[in-house]
Amino acid sequence: MKYKVKSSTQIFKGRLINLHVDEIVNENGTTGYREVVVHPGGAAIVAVKDDGKILMVTQFRYPIQKTIYELPAGKLDKSEEPALCAARELEEETGYKSDNIIKLGEIVSSPGFCDEILHLFLARDLKPGNKNQEEGEYGMLTYEFTLEEIETKIRKGEIIDAKTICAIYLAKSHLVPVFLT
Amino acid sequence: MKYKVKSSTQIFKGRLINLHVDEIVNENGTTGYREVVVHPGGAAIVAVKDDGKILMVTQFRYPIQKTIYELPAGKLDKSEEPALCAARELEEETGYKSDNIIKLGEIVSSPGFCDEILHLFLARDLKPGNKNQEEGEYGMLTYEFTLEEIETKIRKGEIIDAKTICAIYLAKSHLVPVFLT
Numbered sequence: 241m242k243y244k245v246k247s248s249t250q251i252f253k254g255r256l257i258n259l260h261v262d263e264i265v266n267e268n269g270t271t272g273y274r275e276v277v278v279h280p281g282g283a284a285i286v287a288v289k290d291d292g293k294i295l296m297v298t299q300f301r302y303p304i305q306k307t308i309y310e311l312p313a314g315k316l317d318k319s320e321e322p323a324l325c326a327a328r329e330l331e332e333e334t335g336y337k338s339d340n341i342i343k344l345g346e347i348v349s350s351p352g353f354c355d356e357i358l359h360l361f362l363a364r365d366l367k368p369g370n371k372n373q374e375e376g377e378y379g380m381l382t383y384e385f386t387l388e389e390i391e392t393k394i395r396k397g398e399i400i401d402a403k404t405i406c407a408i409y410l411a412k413s414h415l416v417p418v419f420l421t
Numbered sequence: 422m423k424y425k426v427k428s429s430t431q432i433f434k435g436r437l438i439n440l441h442v443d444e445i446v447n448e449n450g451t452t453g454y455r456e457v458v459v460h461p462g463g464a465a466i467v468a469v470k471d472d473g474k475i476l477m478v479t480q481f482r483y484p485i486q487k488t489i490y491e492l493p494a495g496k497l498d499k500s501e502e503p504a505l506c507a508a509r510e511l512e513e514e515t516g517y518k519s520d521n522i523i524k525l526g527e528i529v530s531s532p533g534f535c536d537e538i539l540h541l542f543l544a545r546d547l548k549p550g551n552k553n554q555e556e557g558e559y560g561m562l563t564y565e566f567t568l569e570e571i572e573t574k575i576r577k578g579e580i581i582d583a584k585t586i587c588a589i590y591l592a593k594s595h596l597v598p599v600f601l602t
Contacts, residue, residue: 252432252440254456256534259433259440262483270556274483275435277458279534301532302443302455308532315533347583349531351482351489352496353437353460356531358583375451395594402528402539402583409590413576
């Protein structure tokens with residue numbers, strides 16, 4: 241896809257996101273208009289206890305006005321390594337830490353208007369750490385579910401967070417080797 | 422979670438998204454700041470041919486500057502029924518239509534800063550319709566993959582679109598009944 245940027249107008253520079261609007265000309269001569277949200281990206285983590293239970297949290301999400309189940313997750317601090325972000329958010333949100341973290345993959349949440357990339361991880365060998373919830377995480381609770389319980393909640397529509405569903409999908413081949421056969 | 426909105430400032434009203442910034446006071450007295458992208462929502466569809474192959478498209482996504490595999494999908498036109506949106510996008514993007522469409526579920530793409538809800542559908546009994554790609558879909562190609570091929574692409578990181586991974590996950594229990602046992 242070849243195109244030329246005719247104009248790019250910065251609309252907003254926020255604490256979390258920036259927004260710009262671009263006018264482009266495609267190589268076939270048609271013109272296009274793009275609203276682009278720039279996001280620092282984030283990380284989410286499937287943290288599995290020795291008994292096989294997976295840590296989930298509930299958080300009130302202001303834009304959708306709902307408290308939803310999610311994996312521990314957060315946005316990348318400036319030039320933060322995604323694995324460090326995942327480990328940090330795991331400890332801050334649940335009080336568990338791990339030295340056994342592997343990467344499951346990366347996803348894009350809304351590529352039509354936003355550049356957000358979410359890095360997905362799997363943590364095992366959990367150890368006690370220090371919980372430290374931020375302002376927006378006030379009221380966050382930690383839950384422990386089996387993989388089967390989580391999959392049932394996804395199918396029933398009780399887990400609707402995209403990154404959580406994607407990470408569970410990717411983690412499953414590590415947690416249930418038979419899935420790969 | 423109880424809070425009061427201290428101020429809400431409209432930053433941008435665009436063709437696709439709006440943006441507002443809110444200052445809130447939580448019930449515990451802490452203050453919060455929220456950047457909120459308002460999006461009309463969208464629909465995506467797992468369309469399965471009689472031979473079991475699933476339709477995928479490739480699209481250049483300007484915010485991430487990459488051409489990626491996705492299920493046929495699009496944003497809701499004003500007060501459009503999500504199932505009609507899914508059927509419309511399927512026909513416009515791939516040239517197939519269906520009268521056998523069921524809902525798989527709903528997901529939120531980025532609930533930390535955006536209210537976007539994506540409605541996920543499964544279509545079978547496909548029939549020829551009329552392709553009609555929009556400006557931003559210039560260069561879009563249609564592919565047909567088996568479920569196994571798609572799952573391999575997800576595990577290899579060749580499919581990174583969150584709604585696509587979530588919809589395949591949810592469709593799988595309909596396409597592979599053994600998955601539920």
